[in-house]
Amino acid sequence: MLLTAVIFLPLLGALIAAFLPAGEPGQHRGWAFFVTLATFGVSLALWAGFDSRPGAAEFQFALKVPWIASAGIGYHVGLDGVALLLVMLTTALTPIVILAAWSVTERVKEFLIAVLVLETAMIGTFAALDLVLFYVFWEAVLIPMYLLIGVWGSQNRLYATVKFFIYTFVASVLMLIAIIYAALHAGGSFDYLVVRDALRVGADAQKWLFLAFAVAFAVKVPMFPVHTWLPDAHTEAPTAGSVILAGVLLKMGTFGFFRYAMPLFPDAALQFRPAIAVLAVVGIIYGALMCLVQGDMKRLVAYSSVSHLGFVMLGLMALTAEGLTGGVYQMLNHGVSTGALFLLVGMLYERRHTRLISEYGGIAKQVPWIATAFVVVTLSSVGLPGTNGFVGEFLILAGTWLGRMPGTQLLAVLGATGVILGAVYMLWLVERVFFGTITSDENRHLPDLSLREAFVIAPMIVLIVVMGLAPQPFLAPARPAVDRLVTRMQEADRRLRTRDPGRPPSVGGQQPALALEPTTAPGALAAMPPAGGSH
């Protein structure tokens, strides 16, 4: 029930908000802020109550109620550690977004209702354990997002929103067909757990099913080459839309791979893995290169998302504990740091009403606190140790290096070039916006961070540092889910190898080649060989 409460609290809030008078935007803002904050508060109970010990149940806070029993559809929700983390990300981010959207003055009521509905849909997507329920939430996300961009977006919003909608909708329809097909071949049930265990299809059918899911998710991630909706959507979306889009929506894609595409169709996933991993690396580098030639701040940050999500996908495809955990962690990191970037870009936009980098320059003197925050977030984005970004990137790249897929070390090395390129485009952005002399008179009297804005950005900065220095509480919940996926993929790997005896094992990490047996304490051991030479 607790989980259900978290899912539907925002929707309930939206329903109540529908009855509040539209003419009093202050009331709506306060109400929406209160509702999302309360949702976050209740979700903390999920966080506290989650048992991440190895023996604990896979899905916790589960609730299963028949919905349309004749069709095998149920209202089945529950959380594993990864979903828990993403739900927390969603509930934490939404109040911040609402606080940041205080400056929206047009159709405030509708705007906030859209955000609240969106929150329910997003949490539902992560919590669903029934394929139809998942699909409903998945598609339900599109509607408020479509409206957020289409109604509150900037000049070119119509092209962007239609592109966004068509892109993701077309891809999702493929998934819907696959869901139906899979359920029919799993005894007619849409329950995730049932389908996962009972799915019986041939190797070819599994390939097609995997592809249908993978395309839907790849568009959402977005992976190269189906990423081109993202720069447009981000650029045209209002700040709140961008933050939610980058912070949570993109993770629905990577989460989809983790929860659905890989565990449901492990054999096919293994066969497509090298291709996906290569596309992930291409995405890392391609996205970063795109950032080098953007003149629009939001477009630049959008392309940086393509690069960062490439890291996530690379980690997932490594199929080692380090890679998968790093991938999950990087989802959170990207939510925090790219979310924060969009918030900061939004603040600048509100002051100057332009996203063009060339319109800025030298404003650090005018807005020192915004500049400081921007630099801190940039450091997180480029993965400086001590910030959250490092832990994620390090685990992903180390996990890829330690993996067993042929050529995986090369992918790790190529992916690591993204670490260089990330610094190149982000620091260049910082320099062009904040450093140098002021070139435009309009920038001479920009106000610095307001109190409200300080409350918007401070939690993000705190998260960046805490998740950088003490990541363990965020890594621990992911562990059981990661271990289960590795085991599951190892079984599939074994199946493939019995069919094809020449195939080397390709899942899981490798034991260090030269390590000694585990020892009690370093230094308590045998003496070293006698020193030669002097003395």
Added chain:
Amino acid sequence: MAHSDAIQVAQPLLWALILLPAAGALVNGFFGRRLGKGNVALIAVGVMVAAFAVAVFAFFQLFHGEHGTVLRAPGDVWFRVGNTSVSFGLLFDRLSGTLSLVVTGVGALIHVYSTSYMSHEDDFGYARFLTYLNLFVAAMMTLVLGDNLALTFMGWEGVGLASYLLIGFWYTDKQKAFCGRKAFITNRVGDFGFLIGFFAVLSLFGTGDYAQLTQMAGKLQGGQLIATGPFAGWTVTAALTLATLGFFVGCTGKSAQLPLYVWLPDAMAGPTPVSALIHAATMVTAGVYLVARTSFLFALAPASMAVVTTVGAATALFSALIAFAQYDIKKVLAYSTVSQLGFMFIGVGSGAYFAGVLHLVTHAFFKACLFLGAGSVMHGMHEDTDIRNMGGLRKKMPWTHLTFLVSTIAITGFVVPLSGFFSKDAILANALFAHNAMSDAYPWVGPLAYVLGSLAAAGTAFYMMRLYALTFAGEPRTEAARHAHESSPVMWVPLAVLAFLAVVAAVLGLPGNWALGELFGRFTHPVFAQAIATAHVEEHAATAWPFIVAWLVALVAGGLGYAMFAGNLKSIPARFVEVFPALTRFAQDKFRVDELYQWLIIRPLQVISRFLWKVGDALLIDGLLVNGTARAAMAFARLFRTLQNGDVQRYAALMAVAVGVILWTVLGRGGN
């Protein structure tokens, strides 16, 4: 560290070495603007003095413990996933202890100097500067004290951040901001190598902990074949060659060696105390420290030792040549630093570990002194840095002059051998005579390094005497130089202390087999024992002639430098420029390496990116695939055109209907 049988003493106080400066940075960072300059300075200098006191205390504890005692401060897990576990743990042994003293000691002096040097900044700028400086020390101490590769890397990138912030401290100047970014990005290229090396070590040993690595490496033979993992089928030597070369790529970035040295001369855009502390005395030596710290791995990879030695020697000479032609006082010192770092790498690369580290220590003293002296000169000259406009400052700035002269002698060994002479000579003699795994496999490397290094030493003596002569000797050449004035005692007292240290540090490196002979070598022996054993480093008999040769070289080159710029041979430099104008310009333009990189890497990257954007994203994906599909669908969509009238409620209704249709489809099909 290289002594797995060491006695370990828990000393949680070590954390103070990192947390004190970090706390200073936090307080001054958040409240500095309101505290006022006096309080800010008090906090910033106070934490540094306290950190130095802690370092001294810990050092004495180390010194009085039995031979090979190390102090450790265990810490919690940072992150642990799968087989990979990283902890916060500190290690204070004779290597990191020595560096701790240098960093906190020289650091404290430079903080004191800065309180006066930066006094013309406004309150905000003043607090910001000292915040960054404290932040730097915290990161540097993390780098030095970390007991595993991950923590070292954290400090490694942390100092890079501090360097970025401080080089671009005057960020309203676009050029300076650019220099800061250039430093960070060049270092990132190096850090990429560090990461690859780290991953290689992880896949070999499963840990980055120095003590455990030492232990495991001690049991290995270079020829051993590796059975599993990414390096299956490789020999231990081959795998470790790759790993250590990765680390060394990191070193070429952080410690400004060929080919990544290009950022350091530009780093002089930062305020002079920064150049002294970060870009001369401490941060840039991090690469030398890393090679020394992982010497037990390098010792198993003779090819890497050869690369380190060769690159060090080549850099030493290359940058000395550039220094000949520079007219900016800080630029000369910057290229000199690059060159001296090359010497250190010859040392730690060719198995003379103690000598490399000793040169690091002595260089910290005299180069910090030289930079601070340059800062004092700039103060006196109203921020003019062109040595052609100086001259005769000897009488105007007596303290600055004296300390600068002492340090010049220390770096060159001209006239009286001071500290730098002995450490440099120990490095070169070792390179020539040493017998070890590297000289067995690559016998030409040692002699080559000796020749290049000796030429670079001659160059050092020449350009340093040129610098000294043009700045201090002769008569003032401009009004500004005529009216130059000595700086405040807050600035020259640190200079005097550093100059004093540059003199007495000579004691550490005296050659020979007597009570004071090779003090530092004996002191650091436990740290390098395993590397020395692994690489079969053999002591060579101390012979006198290399010392005499080195001294003569310094004397002749230094004398020539002085004579040509302040003495009887003054006409020669002008003649040289006349006869070889192109060569001179080429050297003045720093051999145009920056332009080379611009055309070889940066431009192509920009062109490719633009091409991919316009052709890949815009034309192929969007133009052909997306919009093409959309256009095809358009005809169909025209039918529904009437629905698209921009009415939000209509859209919402439409969406609701769509969801209904989807559900209906699902139910209908699924139910059958």
